[in-house]
Amino acid sequence: MPSLIRNSIRHNWRTHLGVVLGCALASLVLVGALMVGDSVKGTLRAQAEARVGKIGEALLCGERFVPWPADKAKRPAVLARMFFPGKDAAGVLLMQGSAVRSDGKARANKVQVVGVDGDFWKLSPSGSDKADGSVALNERIAAQLSLKVGDELSVYVEKPGAFSKDAPLSGEEAALVTVKARVGRIVGDEDFGRFALTASQVPPNTVFVPLAELQAKVGLGEKVNVVLTFDDPLIYGGGEGGGGLDSLLERFGFRKVNKVSLAGTRDIREPDVIWSLRLFEKFQGVPEFKDLNKDAALRETLSYFEIRLGDLTNNLGAELRSPRIFLDAPIVAAARANESTKLPESPITAPPPGLDSLTYFVTAIEKGAASDSEPRSGGIPAAENQTRSANQGSAPPTGDQALRAKDTAAGMPPLLGSLHSQSTPYSMVTAIDAPASGFVQAELADDEIQITRWLADDLDAKPGDKLTLRYSVMGERRELIEKTRTFTVLAPIIEMEEPHLDSSWMPDFPNVPDKDSFSKWKPGFPFDSKRIRKKDEEYWEKHRGTPKAFVNLKVGQEMWGNRWGNLTSIRYPAGTKREQVERIAAFIDPKALGFRVVNLREQALAATDAPVDFGQLFASFSFFLIAAAAVLTGLLFTFTIEQRAAEAGLLLAVGWTRKKVRRLFLKEGALLALIGATVGVAGAVLYTKAVLAALAGAWSGATGGTTFLFVVNTGTIVGGILGSVLMALFAMWLASRKLFKHEASALLSGNIAEAAK
């Protein structure tokens, strides 16, 4: 039979030409569309590969920074609690900034400023360590600023603080630091010119600064906010499932637990990796971890979470606080879990319940009710008033200014220097769990305040008097809102000799001035240093930030709680061991604090698959063309076999079954389709190149000026040919069905139409 088909094709090639061309057209369009898809996908993949290079997983620290000493031996092994960076990991300081040519003629904003060392360059697509201590630019910013090697530029980055600039009391506007540099290298895609943590069609403007230089400039010390690892399938178990770390931990005998029920407490989420204490115990047998100092490791972990442990004066116990001023909610939750959970594998017991407090900086403490000094605004709780002002630009009148204006209008001398005041400026007030405190009156009601002797003397206040707290909170878009709340003084007055009364209540505010210069403080909102009296300076010198008044914790949290937290410290009573408090590390979920471990490579490659398969998209666009070509193929095929109806009749007459005759013709058609589809592939290559040229040219606006790679995928070609052949074959089968219903005699006579009647 093969020779029958071969001979027939050779003999009937003229009539078959139409079928071949029809199928070639279908194949051209289908394979072409799929090739365009492959090329777009291949281009995106190449871009993704260029973006992440040899990076596998990455630890992203959110707003926080982790220690990353240049000396690899000193690098924190404890980082394994959240992440397993390996020996070849690269620590990166990733910041946002701007860059300006030294002549000021060109400027680029939204510049990705990356502090890198040699380990980073080893992760680049080319993998070559090109760290030469110079500043490198990627091609995009070099082109934008018209900079070449040897030119000079200035890079500006915001000096990072311990906490968000949007948080209240976060200090003055962040200072910009400038890195002046000479361009040492301009890096292309092969050398991480496209490096970015997030996918984008266009690479970010990137300036690579030597890590140590950037760390020094921004004053962070040896810290980074991103740690990148090699994509090592041997260590991380390949790219499948993203469970690299999990599988690694499983090798060490850890089981991933998503949720654990803690006896006697609410359910808390177990840290998504493992409890550090258990980890350290397990790792004792692992060579890399056997020398790990558990206590040091714990403290180190706490430093990542920016938790500080301090011993209180007068042997009053230990305190948990944060350089971020407010304790994040996940840390408070972890403290609660620490206080109520036994760790069976740990000899360290749970600490006793901690004393919660929230110390806030108030603009003024005024004698009298708020209604005495200011009109009330509508819709505000009875005891609380508010006025708004912008944190930027010209400052509106502060409470002090208003008070001075009021005093002046009443014919009174200015407050400064008077024996008793109507208002004490700039003070700390602590909201405290009064019954648990041991020194604040347990029955302190929501509308009551207990004051210190110093304040009582300053305002000539006594139990039963009304006092108003004037304070600022941060609204949306860094808008400052000034509020007031009136309280009644509760007896007794707290004497200054009270052992609990010290400056440790004051959180670690930034820019806190030295002992003798209270008036130089820049707390981050309008601060009128002229209101600072001599006695205030003396208080500052003697008592620093010792609170002058105490209110109920609930009320304090209502007034000053915010999205960064509603506690500034948790205190543990005398006798509490430090390690009992440090045990909190075992309960902190790094993810809740913004730490994330992501498989950058998997993410990048996954992004090239989603959401649109360009091959299918283009094939869909070309659907009608493909369908038309298939119909044409079917009709032309039917035409050719109608011409050969007698041949079919003869075969039936000599004993071939209908099925066999039809199969013979369809096999011939399939061979023709295959020839046509193969011819079509050559056309598809030209079609693809034309479409890619259009995407990079006429349609470049839609593609962000991307240069597309021409990617040929054998699977696509084979699939496209197969698809075209099957489609043509289906069309042929459909179109030839009727013909083979005729009797052999009718086919032999060639009078199919008549026989059909």
Add this chain to the structure above:
Amino acid sequence: MLAELRNVTKSYANGDTSVPVLEGCDFSIEAGETVAIVGPSGSGKSTLLNLLGALDKPESGEVIVAGKNLASLTAEQLAEFRNTEVGFIFQLHHLLPHCSVLENVLVPTLARKASKAERTAFRERAVKLLEAVGLSHRLDHRPGQLSGGERQRAAIARALIASPKLLLADEPTGALDVENAARLAELLAEINRVENVAIVMVTHAPELARKMGRVLELRGKKLVESTGR
């Protein structure tokens, strides 16, 4: 009895009307017998032949060949019947133009599943048959390279490849000149003698008809003994 038509009726549609061609037609032929069927054009001669060869079906009546009632056979069995029991010779040879003479002769054997040895045997028989019809020098030629007489002889060889018991020839000399027609008639007579194959031949040529053992005429939609013999 090798083949038999019993009270067969067949008609063709012509527009909305049905034109009867055969009505209550009876026919029989013994093994090795030769029969010529004559009659005017359109009288139903070819139809009768198609019915005997299972290329068409009667509206009523029975067609029995080699003891098989054709109406009771499935499509596959009918195909096998055509392949093994009967051989066809058409007025137009219907040789496949893209195949050689030898390949054309072998076409009916391609309908069967056969071993390599059987295929070799078919090929040997095809060569012998072509030698017998005087085409041994034309084995690899295409039909287009043969004369009209040669093509028809090749068609005879094809009809005989499966050693059928009944040869159905539909005006086999219709497209040949007198000389070639006479030669073909002699060839058929010889085949009948050598292969002992029964022949039913439809023809307009009296000389050819006279070479058959019996001559029947289709008259009034029925077969009757020819009076012109």
